[in-house]
Amino acid sequence: MADMYSTIVVKGPQTVSESTESVTITDNRTGQSVEVPIVDGGVDASAWRDLMPGLWFLDPGFGVTASASSAITELDGANGVLRYRGYPIEQLAEKSTFLEVAYLLLNGELPNQQELDTWTHDITYHTFIHENMRKRFYEGFHYDAHPMGMLVSAIAALSTFYPEAKEVNDPHLRYKQINRLISKVPTLAAMAYRASIGMPFVYPDNSMTYPANFLSMMFQVADPNFQADPVLAKAMDVLFIIHGDHEQNCSTTAMRVVGSSLADPYSAAAGATAALYGPRHGGANEAVIHMLEEIGSYDNIPAFIESVKAGDRKLMGFGHRVYKAYDPRARIVKNHADEVFKVTGKNPLIDIALKLEEIALEDEYFKSRNLYPNVDFYTGLIYQAMGFPLDMFTVLFAIGRMPGWLSHWQESLEQGSKISRPRQVYVGPAARDYVSMSER
Ligand code: ACO
Numbered sequence: 001m002a003d004m005y006s007t008i009v010v011k012g013p014q015t016v017s018e019s020t021e022s023v024t025i026t027d028n029r030t031g032q033s034v035e036v037p038i039v040d041g042g043v044d045a046s047a048w049r050d051l052m053p054g055l056w057f058l059d060p061g062f063g064v065t066a067s068a069s070s071a072i073t074e075l076d077g078a079n080g081v082l083r084y085r086g087y088p089i090e091q092l093a094e095k096s097t098f099l100e101v102a103y104l105l106l107n108g109e110l111p112n113q114q115e116l117d118t119w120t121h122d123i124t125y126h127t128f129i130h131e132n133m134r135k136r137f138y139e140g141f142h143y144d145a146h147p148m149g150m151l152v153s154a155i156a157a158l159s160t161f162y163p164e165a166k167e168v169n170d171p172h173l174r175y176k177q178i179n180r181l182i183s184k185v186p187t188l189a190a191m192a193y194r195a196s197i198g199m200p201f202v203y204p205d206n207s208m209t210y211p212a213n214f215l216s217m218m219f220q221v222a223d224p225n226f227q228a229d230p231v232l233a234k235a236m237d238v239l240f241i242i243h244g245d246h247e248q249n250c251s252t253t254a255m256r257v258v259g260s261s262l263a264d265p266y267s268a269a270a271g272a273t274a275a276l277y278g279p280r281h282g283g284a285n286e287a288v289i290h291m292l293e294e295i296g297s298y299d300n301i302p303a304f305i306e307s308v309k310a311g312d313r314k315l316m317g318f319g320h321r322v323y324k325a326y327d328p329r330a331r332i333v334k335n336h337a338d339e340v341f342k343v344t345g346k347n348p349l350i351d352i353a354l355k356l357e358e359i360a361l362e363d364e365y366f367k368s369r370n371l372y373p374n375v376d377f378y379t380g381l382i383y384q385a386m387g388f389p390l391d392m393f394t395v396l397f398a399i400g401r402m403p404g405w406l407s408h409w410q411e412s413l414e415q416g417s418k419i420s421r422p423r424q425v426y427v428g429p430a431a432r433d434y435v436s437m438s439e440r
Contacts, residue, residue: 021037021038022035022036022037022038023035023036023038023043024036025047025048025051027051027052032051033051034047034048034050034051040069042066042069045057045065056423056424056425058425062248062253066248067248067253067256067420068248068256068408068411068412068415068417069415070247070248070408070411071085071108071411072084072085072105072245072247072404072407072408072411073085073105073245073246073247073404074086074247075246075247075322077320077322077323077324077325078324078325079325080323080325080326080327080328080372081328082246082328082329084101084104084105084244084245085104085105085108085109087104087110088328089241089242089328089329089332090328090331090332092104092241093238093241093242093332096110096241097209097210097237097241098210098211098237098240098241098244098400099116099119099120099123099210100116101241101244101403102119102123102182102244102403103115103116103119105244105245105403105404105407106178106403106406106407106410122179122183123179123182123183123210124183124206124210124213125183125206126179126180126183126184127183127184127186127187127204127206127213128184128187128203128204129158129184129187129188129191130161133154133157133158133161133188133191134191134201137153137154137157138150138154138191138192138195138201139195141195143198144196145192145195145196146196146391147189147192147193147195147196147391147392147395148192148273148276148277148282148391148394148395148398149277150188150191150192150195150196151185151188151189151192151273151395151398152270152273152274152277153270154188154191154192155181155185155188155266155269155270155273156266156267156270157266158180158181158184158188158266159264159266159267159270162176162177162180162264162266164176165177165264165265165266166264168259168262168263168264168265168413169262169413174265174410174413177264177265177266178265178406178410181265181266181269181402181406182402182403182406185398185399185402186204186210186213186214186217186399187204187217189214189392189395189396189398189399190202190214190217190218191217192395193218193389193392193395194217194218196391197389199221201217202216202217202218202220203217204217208227208228209233209237210237210240211228211233211234211236211237211240212227212228212230212233214236214399215228215232215233215236216228218387218388219387229343231339231340231342231343232340232343232344232386234339235336235339235340235382235386236386238332238336239333239336239379239382239383239396239400240396240399240400241400242329242332242333242375242400243329243375243396243397243400243401243404244400244401244403244404245401245403245404245407245408246401246404248408249281250275250276250278250280250281251272251273251275251276251281251282251401251405252272252401252404252405252408253275254268254271254272254274254275255268255269255271255272255405255406255408255409256408256409256412256417256420257271257420258271258272259409259412259413260412260417260418260419260420261419261420265406265409268405268409269402269405269406269409272401272405273398276394276397276398276401277394282393282394282397282398283393283394284316284317284374284376285317285375285376285377285379285380285383285393285397286380286390286391286393286394287316287317287376288316288317288353288376288377288380288381289349289380289381289384289390290316291315291316291317292349292352292353292356292381293349295352295356296352297352298351298352298355301352301355301356301359302359304356305356305359305360305363308365309363309365315356315360315366315371316376316377317373317374317376317377317378317380318360318366318371318372318373318374318377319369319371319372319374320372320374323372323374324370325370325372326372326373327372327373327374327375329374329375330372330373330374330375330377330378333375333377333378333379333382334373334378336382337350337378337381337382340382340385340386341385344385344386344387345385346385347381347382347384347385349381349384350381353377353378353381357373357377379393380393383396
């Protein structure tokens with residue numbers, strides 16, 4: 001019967017004749033077909049709309065939906081590959097710095113020396129925040145406020161200090177807000193920590209590198225000459241790099257969605273930070289520490305593994321929605337752990353983590369499900385050894401991810417993308433008349 005079917009050929013950036021591969025969809029109600037070219041591993045969903053107006057794709061959680069075309073980060077989960085603008089994460093972690101990577105994510109190319117110097121200067125000299133933020137805003141939080149809750153609020157509050165940030169289509173003003181957000185988020189983060197433990201705030205020091213300055217604002221106590229250990233500053237920088245971007249994850253999607261309404265970037269970044277706050281996204285490394293503490297010793301590992309295999313619990317820090325191979329970020333973090341422990345002393349939980357990994361990677365349950373350590377398996381151990389309390393772990397993630405969020409926000413504006421407005425499949429009651437109170 002196929003020859004009865006009329007065919008619509010979808011017009012798009014690449015037509016069927018230019019593409020070597022395509023899919024054909026047939027509406028069995030009408031017999032009409034549509035042939036859609038496969039372009040860059042995706043198909044243009046507007047073809048379905050043309051063929052079947054009013055019929056929507058149901059895809060909660062966006063499991064099979066590409067929400068954007070993006071040239072920023074390439075993630076091949078089957079092969080454990082992560083690249084920013086084409087550069088492998090392993091090379092960036094080894095050879096680059098966080099500020100250089102931030103420039104790369106935002107601009108698409110590595111900076112030359114002059115570009116890097118200008119960028120570094122611009123970031124370094126915008127780390128201060130308005131005194132009202134410190135005196136009035138932070139002091140208003142409850143004494144035991146969670147630092148991540150404070151960070152979400154503080155990032156949103158910045159928009160009230162920079163009203164010109166609403167001009168999102170002005171590239172010059174965009175640059176200014178991008179610059180401010182990357183510069184100030186470590187200051188806000190450290191302030192949230194100091195407020196949460198009742199310690200006086202430490203002002204930024206423009207003579208220090210980005211990670212060293214952050215560690216100084218975090219940990220300086222009664223020593224104006226405090227200098228972070230260079231090994232720890234380097235480890236912090238690498239941890240920021242590996243969190244720099246991860247394509248269309250939950251928080252980045254939040255950034256793009258809020259930004260699509262043309263809200264200012266502080267409001268959009270606050271939305272992204274709020275999305276990161278949740279335990280399904282930014283909070284897993286904290287859960288790993290709790291798990292390792294609960295296991296406590298080698299002797300308890302076999303029973304723990306059995307309870308995981310019985311489905312009673314998850315092995316936290318294992319498995320990933322996209323990676324079905326070893327998360328390349330986990331390998332980088334694991335390799336840095338020894339360097340950090342030489343300075344801080346060994347985190348005793350590392351031995352349990354290594355043994356767990358060894359056993360899990362040999363076990364059929366984990367092998368058959370492609371469950372490997374993800375980035376969160378080892379990061380918490382390093383953070384804890386460096387002196388960060390558990391509730392700061394997600395805050396550290398937010399500092400690293402800020403350039404990624406901003407790159408996606410900028411890219412979506414430059415693409416002239418539409419407002420994000422998905423459809424729904426309505427499953428509620430059919431039309432009915434209002435029932436008065438006396439008749440209910
Ligand atoms: N421990 C034990 N079993 C697991 C784990 C785990 N950590 N992860 C997945 N599985 C099992 C599932 O039970 C399922 O088994 P089944 O087929 O017998 O039902 C199978 O592996 C497939 O798992 P899904 O849940 O379908 O995988 P999904 O892609 O939906 O989940 C997720 C990914 C949420 C990350 C999951 O692996 C998990 O919960 N891991 C632990 C939490 C964690 O470490 N999160 C951090 C992720 S990295 C990040 O967000 C920065």
